[in-house]
Amino acid sequence: MEKRTTKQRILDEALDLFATHGYDGVTVAQIAHAVKIKTPSLYKHYKSKQDIFDAILEEIADRYKKRAESIKMDGLDAGKDTELFLNISKEQLEAMGTQLFLFFLHDEFTRKYRRMLTIEQFRNPTASRLYVAQYIDSPIHYQSTLFEAMMERNNMRRADARTAAMHFYSPMFLLLCLCDSSPEREEEALDFVRRHISQFTEIYITGE
Amino acid sequence: MEKRTTKQRILDEALDLFATHGYDGVTVAQIAHAVKIKTPSLYKHYKSKQDIFDAILEEIADRYKKRAESIKMDGLDAGKDTELFLNISKEQLEAMGTQLFLFFLHDEFTRKYRRMLTIEQFRNPTASRLYVAQYIDSPIHYQSTLFEAMMERNNMRRADARTAAMHFYSPMFLLLCLCDSSPEREEEALDFVRRHISQFTEIYITGE
DNA sequence: GTCTATAAGAAGATAGAC
DNA sequence: GTCTATCTTCTTATAGAC
Numbered sequence: 001m002e003k004r005t006t007k008q009r010i011l012d013e014a015l016d017l018f019a020t021h022g023y024d025g026v027t028v029a030q031i032a033h034a035v036k037i038k039t040p041s042l043y044k045h046y047k048s049k050q051d052i053f054d055a056i057l058e059e060i061a062d063r064y065k066k067r068a069e070s071i072k073m074d075g076l077d078a079g080k081d082t083e084l085f086l087n088i089s090k091e092q093l094e095a096m097g098t099q100l101f102l103f104f105l106h107d108e109f110t111r112k113y114r115r116m117l118t119i120e121q122f123r124n125p126t127a128s129r130l131y132v133a134q135y136i137d138s139p140i141h142y143q144s145t146l147f148e149a150m151m152e153r154n155n156m157r158r159a160d161a162r163t164a165a166m167h168f169y170s171p172m173f174l175l176l177c178l179c180d181s182s183p184e185r186e187e188e189a190l191d192f193v194r195r196h197i198s199q200f201t202e203i204y205i206t207g208e
Numbered sequence: 209m210e211k212r213t214t215k216q217r218i219l220d221e222a223l224d225l226f227a228t229h230g231y232d233g234v235t236v237a238q239i240a241h242a243v244k245i246k247t248p249s250l251y252k253h254y255k256s257k258q259d260i261f262d263a264i265l266e267e268i269a270d271r272y273k274k275r276a277e278s279i280k281m282d283g284l285d286a287g288k289d290t291e292l293f294l295n296i297s298k299e300q301l302e303a304m305g306t307q308l309f310l311f312f313l314h315d316e317f318t319r320k321y322r323r324m325l326t327i328e329q330f331r332n333p334t335a336s337r338l339y340v341a342q343y344i345d346s347p348i349h350y351q352s353t354l355f356e357a358m359m360e361r362n363n364m365r366r367a368d369a370r371t372a373a374m375h376f377y378s379p380m381f382l383l384l385c386l387c388d389s390s391p392e393r394e395e396e397a398l399d400f401v402r403r404h405i406s407q408f409t410e411i412y413i414t415g416e
Numbered sequence: 417g418t419c420t421a422t423a424a425g426a427a428g429a430t431a432g433a434c
Numbered sequence: 435g436t437c438t439a440t441c442t443t444c445t446t447a448t449a450g451a452c
Contacts, residue, residue, distance in 0.1 A: 020330050024232035027427060041436050043429065119327050121389045122228050128389045136386050163407045166400065170378040177381075178344050181329045181336045192374065199371045203411055214417080235445060249418050251447065419452075427444075434437075
């Protein structure tokens with residue numbers, strides 16, 4: 001027995017195609033071919049091409065919701081991650097940031113989701129909502145909470161926490177966009193990430 | 209006599225449609241309808257749909273090339289813009305940054321070009337090249353040159369100029385992406401831009 | 417340079433056998 | 435649940451009159 005059902009495999013292959021060509025650039029025949037079935041068989045699993053697309057968006061929304069809940073359960077506001085950051089060395093912070101960046105860059109699904117949402121954000125309201133939530137609002141909010149706590153404890157230069165969060169996150173965002181468009185520049189981007197974090201901590205982090 | 213020829217109006221309306229729906233999401237009939245001619249008339253001006261798209265890409269490349277040349281002619285490296293920055297007050301810098309951001313955000317063509325390149329970057333190598341050049345490499349390079357000169361003259365905290373350039377530019381880039389996807393959040397984004405520049409100058413600019 | 421008419425093929429989706 | 439065969443509509447593009 002296969003682990004992945006045909007229904008799931010359709011979503012996987014469709015995502016793969018949508019992430020490069022966009023919804024309108026992909027035919028149901030291409031999806032079927034990638035799944036190694038004939039076109040009409042698709043319709044036993046999904047009632048239309050739009051239905052496949054919607055299922056992918058739902059999957060993205062589900063993953064996002066689960067991750068957001070797990071962050072709350074782990075108790076970010078209670079200070080778990082803050083404690084982590086307080087006792088971290090500059091080198092560890094740099095390694096942590098690089099690792100996080102590499103995860104977002106290399107994780108197959110994360111990368112495809114991001115590319116699909118990037119393409120579809122202007123014509124699909126749900127895609128737009130998910131794009132902004134996942135790649136802009138959520139990271140900024142997370143970093144803000146962290147930095148606020150650090151500033152309160154004088155582990156960080158006092159400043160507007162949301163602006164500091166943007167100073168920390170936005171270079172990562174830009175470099176992700178760069179690598180999504182030009183994967184061959186990954187090494188250069190990684191070098192940038194390291195120097196960015198290094199310079200950020202020098203500027204913002206007190207009592208090294 | 210009309211100022212804009214039919215040939216140019218086709219490009220304008222096609223761009224408008226491509227910038228939201230992408231190349232594959234637009235039919236030649238839609239373009240013709242927007243131009244208020246019938247579909248076959250399009251083919252007297254362009255030999256195919258792809259030809260229209262390529263002409264838009266060429267237009268983008270031309271504008272970019274011209275701007276790049278005018279920057280060189282104005283003599284950035286000779287220090288014109290640097291002089292400007294050296295004698296600028298914090299308030300002026302904030303106003304200048306906000307104005308630049310607003311131009312990129314509101315200028316009709318700039319906005320549509322950016323959205324089209326965002327959509328098409330993953331399936332069209334030329335679109336990818338233009339996207340990275342215009343919205344990542346070029347701004348970073350410009351700011352780097354500026355900051356290097358300022359650091360040399362001790363008008364700026366000494367640090368890696370390219371990293372500082374990224375610290376200055378990447379929040380603008382992220383906020384442009386936000387506004388492209390969620391135009392209703394423009395005011396919030398503008399507020400962020402102001403606070404970002406204010407905090408940036410506080411951190412990086414010496415001898416106010 | 418614009419139109420009507422139309423060709424030629426692709427694309428989404430269904431019917432019905434197995 | 436997969437297939438072959440087929441329908442219908444949409445889409446790009448051309449022919450040829452005006």
